[in-house]
Amino acid sequence: MIYGYVRVSSKTQNEERQIIALKNVGVFKENIFIDKESGKDFNRTAWQKLMAKLVIGDTIVIKELDRMGRNNNEIKENFELIKSKGCFLEFLENPLLSTKGKSQIEIELIQKRNGKI
Numbered sequence: 001m002i003y004g005y006v007r008v009s010s011k012t013q014n015e016e017r018q019i020i021a022l023k024n025v026g027v028f029k030e031n032i033f034i035d036k037e038s039g040k041d042f043n044r045t046a047w048q049k050l051m052a053k054l055v056i057g058d059t060i061v062i063k064e065l066d067r068m069g070r071n072n073n074e075i076k077e078n079f080e081l082i083k084s085k086g087c088f089l090e091f092l093e094n095p096l097l098s099t100k101g102k103s104q105i106e107i108e109l110i111q112k113r114n115g116k117i
Helices: 016-024 045-053 072-084 101-113
Strands: 002-008 030-038 059-062 087-091
Touching: 002 016, 002 045, 016 030, 030 045, 045 072, 072 087
Parallel strands: 002 030, 002 059, 059 087
Antiparallel strands: none
């Protein structure tokens, strides 16, 4: 499954820019998890729900690394946790940080849109 993750730092900020970017690469709205709170740690409701849902082969698409979080140590820990689950991260704004090749995620998104996954 391909999931999206969106985070804004407060309830007054607008998450629409991130949602549009995820939908533009084929992530379905119902598979997007949204947190409206600080990125200082990973004790965020939607992030925890997303982590609990992951199974081998799943991919999380995030627009930018700083939307994942602000604490470098916890970002690294969560990278490792996701990889240990056999899952992948894809960052739209910095594909070099992604744990899966860009061409593979594009193939999967196209297949998903065409109903082949």
